[in-house]
Amino acid sequence: MVRNREETAAAAKKGMWLGKYELGRTLGEGNFGKVKFARDTVSGDSFAIKIIDKSRIAHLNVSFQIKREIRTLKLLKHPNIVRLYEVLASKTKIYMVLECITGGELFDRIVSKGKLPETEGRKMFQQLIDGISYCHSKGVFHRDLKLENVLLDTKGNIKITDFGLSALPQHFRDDGLLHTTCGSPNYVAPEVLANRGYDGAASDIWSCGVILYVILTGCLPFDDRNLAVLYQKICKGDPPIPKWLSPGARTMIKRMLDPNPVKRITITGIKSSEWFQHAYTPSNYDDDDEDVHIDDEDFSIQEVGFEEGKGPDSPTVINAFQLIGMSSFLDLSGFFEKEDVSERKVRFTSDSCGKDLLEKIERTVEEMGYRVQKKHGKLKVTEERGQTVEGGGLSVTAEVMEISASLNVVELRKVHGDSSLYRQLYERVVDEVGTHANSKALAKAS
Structure with a gap:
């Protein structure tokens, strides 16, 4: 915490700007760069800016993940999904302007405090299912759901993030199934491991079942240091379910972690269950919210200068779809072209x-x-x-x-x-x- 305060003071002293955004402390670091706190100097609103190093993603050959995440997030406007507001770019970096979520990861919450009371855990699970149900209605399948990709806001509400491995309708083959093996080992569905094609909705439900299990028990349903043994446990299914859980919670976990995707409970089945419906308040959202309408003008990739010691009036911002593609290997221009x-x-x-x-x-x-x-x-x-x-x-x-x-x-x-x-x-x-x-x-x- 001391380091963050020092960093914030240093940033304020230097005057670090990205277009109209004043950058502050580092909120986190990932494989491709940092996430920094930012303040819109015009509106005063707070944001989180994900700074992605182009050379890093080129070296790792994962530019498709960044493209996919941007393409996906521009479709999604739901209270339980982290919102993407704007994408900026410089010669060397891409900047994703995201909703600022300050409550940390659900993973950290479980590690520090252990399992949640069933009432609290069910509320989080309801929000998780609301968010995933919305994704599926938009043809988006997350494919990497895990505790680390579920954030918490200051009120304890969940926000799903990290859509870099998500799938859209165009990723399905002629058989109507997905075939890319991806996800995190402890959360991946058995049919994904089988490598014979899988239904994106069913595999997301399995991962949500793993998350529910961890929320209510404080441990993973399938775990082993040896990946081969871990995968055997996943394919077998039948995790140990504590008897002190309520009958409704035990039934829900068992039906979500059914190794047969055909028999596995669906989103509709989850939402209609008595246990899920208890004290359930559906998430309210306006899918036509004009404040975050995405188009070439309001939601553009702009090439910006990153400057120290200059204020927001510095003339550094340009609209540059083609120029980004011309000046770097990563062409994001097609994501935001109007039809x-x-x-x-x-x-x-x-x-x-x-x-x-x-x-x-x-x-x-x-x-x-x-x-x-x-x-x-x-x-x-x-x-x-x-x-x-x-x-x-x-x-x-x-x-x-x-x-x-x-x-x-x-x-x-x-x-x-x-x-x-x-x-x-x-x-x-x-x-x-x-x-x-x-x-x-x-x-x-x-």
């Missing part, structure tokens, strides 16, 4: 300075007869004779984003209007100020 064909954007680079670029764009489009409005460093270009979509008017936003002192990216985004007019405007602007165009984007614009 709405009515919206089009194009990007090109220029070696002119940012201020000159905006002035050139403004002058160019005004000469073409468009009206220009300036707001927050962006230009909004509209056609004088058309004020609405139905009226045929063209509306375009233009933004200049600095990469370095000698290189800028210009992004033109069509809000609405005629595609041919948009193409004419784009070609005129790039002739005047551009040095390199994104031809793929140009093709899409038409």
Whole structure:
């Protein structure tokens, strides 16, 4: 704790910033980097920023796990799942801006205090099942559920995390099953070990059964230092269930840890059981919460500068889907592209300075007869004779984003209007100020 306070003071003294976020103490460390406490200097809200070293994940050849975790978390908005709000990137690192959970891992809670009273344990289990049920409804299967991947907030509510091994519908083979053997040894389902294909929902239920067993007993149902012996125990099933547990808890554990996935209880069966329903309050969530709506603007990968001694007003943030892919091995651009064909954007680079670029764009489009409005460093270009979509008017936003002192990216985004007019405007602007165009984007614009 002393080290954390010293680190926080040092960070405050240095003024460590990541875009609008002021970074503080280290909350934890993993295989790919650190997780740091962060404060949004605009809203004052607290976040946890997972800092991932690109060279590290390249060396370990696990870039697919990072891609998968981001792809998955952007789908999930549930009170019992850690929320991902934003993804940032620099030349060397990826920054995942996550919900800040300060209660630690459920694993640490069990290790330090032992098993939980059945009433308290059932409440956590109810929240776990609510979260996993929601994942399954979205076609997401976690595949690495364990105590270490269940966090606790300050009120003792659970938050499921670490979706790096999760599976989505596209990962199923033609037989409708998953075939990748993954997970943590003590929590993995027997059918996963059999290597003949498995149902993602059933394997998650097995892992939840192991978690329930540990919560209520303080020990693992299957454990051995020898992996071969451990796997034999898992495939056999039939763990020792203490008689001091209530009949409902014993039955639930036994049905969840049935080695036959076909006979294993389902999520529906779990939720309808009398033991589960006792004092059960379903999690409330709004799946259409606009505050965390994910799209190219509100949920973007931005390339940012990591600076010391500078405040949030420093001009270091750029929108750079393609540039991240161009400047590093890890291309995350496809995760956040909108499928709405009515919206089009194009990007090109220029070696002119940012201020000159905006002035050139403004002058160019005004000469073409468009009206220009300036707001927050962006230009909004509209056609004088058309004020609405139905009226045929063209509306375009233009933004200049600095990469370095000698290189800028210009992004033109069509809000609405005629595609041919948009193409004419784009070609005129790039002739005047551009040095390199994104031809793929140009093709899409038409």
